[in-house]
Amino acid sequence: MSALPHQMTAIAITTPGGPDVLKAEATALPVLKDSEVLIKVAAAGVNRPDVLQRQGGYPPPAGAPATPGLEVAGHVVAMGAQVTRYREGDSVCALVPGGGYAEYCAAAEDNVLPVPQGISLIEAGGIPETFFTVWTNVFERAGLKPGETLLVHGGSSGIGTTAIMMAHQLGSRVFATAGSAEKCRACEALGAERGINYREEDFVEVVKSATAGKGADVILDMVGGDYVGRNLATAAMHGRLVNIAFLKGSKVEVDLLPIMLKRLTLSGSTLRPRSVAEKAQIARALEARVWPLLAEGKIRPQIYRTFPLAEAAEAHRLMESSAHVGKIVLVP
Template sequence: MPLPDTMTVIAIDGAGPPEVLKPIERPLPQPGPGEVLIKVAAAGINRPDVMQRKGLYPPPPGAPDIPGLECAGRVAAVGPGAERYKPGDAVCALVAGGGYADYCLAPEPQVLPVPEGLSFVEAAALPETFFTVWTNVFDRGRLEAGESFLVHGGTSGIGTTAIQLAAAFGARVFATAGSAEKCAACRDLGADIAINYREEDFVARVKEATEGRGVDLILDMVGGSYTPRNLDALAIEGRLVQIAWMGGPKIEADFTKLMTKRLTWTGSTLRPRSVAEKGEIARSLEAKVWPLLTAGRVKPVIHATFPLAEAAKAHALMETSAHVGKIVLTNEG
């Protein structure tokens, strides 16, 4: 079928509340060298999308102003030099923007086949969280079988992914969450111990469960007042990986623990990285994680779906933090 000249996208009509997300018409983009044009069937919602909508996280140079960091669908066209995929192939992709649209461009190295047995909605929930967890927990955090691992926000998209992957690769998993129901969800996903941070001190619970040793690795998206407590909860030679600052980036802590416990504190962002770097992560995921998805040992957790035109409702739900797992936009157009 011939491609249309225009497409519907969700634009940000000035920084503000969810209602600034508006469907508009834009010209259909054309794939350039090494690019794939995807007819979007589903697109994942992520916290950076919310920050971008609020004017707090502008897209990197060259990225579309349309929000959306991941999508899934069928290849519609390929640019010069893009050789792996052909029109009609079922794929999902990590993108620097543009997912909230009928069509989305993606660099071919960041495109992955939809794992066998998964729907487009499930596949659209994979790239942003799985790329983030893999590069931070396993590459930077160096998590190994037999080690102990704590993830904060265990029922977020990142959290549900981190729990499952850490458990699948043989770690003892701790997770924090904000209710008894969310703690139960963490345990269902593979967490050995789930800690209700509203009722328990996670440091004390970790120390109790590890006979005073602490955990080997923490993945944190909170920062703020959690930082000194994270340092307390880490074992000797422990590692702290920071991926967000939802509790604020300004902190006060006793940093002598970095030296006395020989800790490593690192962090990263994903969106500004080069295509080559993201392509390396994609190849690792395809080799080591995609087989787990195909086998059903790991699965994306979908909390709710909304039609593309109702992106504002999806953002409003995300801001309540009531969800467990991912919120996904669907596109029948």
């Protein structure tokens, strides 16, 4: 095993606040558990939960590193005593509960996946958080099936672009909302039947019209607020609505009658606090169902821009501007 340094550079949240509270600091390498691998990070995805953590609204789960970052890709450089699948030098990506914004990151072996053939490490750094989130919410919780219709809000985001590609390739019709004509066209290029500019169009009317009045079978929403009531109007009979974030607020007043009349299911979930075992089940499903699509080039992570690790604050500024289409990635 090659010698490892005693220290590494990691991004610390010096105090809750704006992007400028993110500072590069020297710190010790993670101490591995028997079931973990140590990854030399080549790419770390930036996600909305990182912004919430920086602002003080999303603390890491018990036992997780205080360093932000929920997904990484790179090479295995050390293994715990119980690790059996991976060896030094393997190219991997991993879902982690924290610690991604660093030169080295520890990850539970069961939450690590090999980098799909033909996918670069930079691209792989933008896979785990969004792919795990979409799979568990759209395909497991909401049970989207081939031939059904999915409406994705925030279609140009990392989650949105992933949901569009995955649902399209697995046989569903997809509609997506986005905030500009350019972003709508980007959604369509990834497989959305129709990008809906929410600044100029009513997504309820567009989806109902395009589905001959039926509506969407599944709605993936990260907006909340007044979208909740409009989602109820858009949903088809037996529709399933899943909330994964609330950019416009989580406290809403809604008419529950459509839920009863259309026999709707309202749901939601978070990913970060789940156990290693729960996340491992999602990993196995992704490897079986989605990794072949990545290897075949039918799905490709959409990397909008990379930043050096030390410029994490700039990456967060871009994330908060919502100007991006796809993923923002830090490169140590």
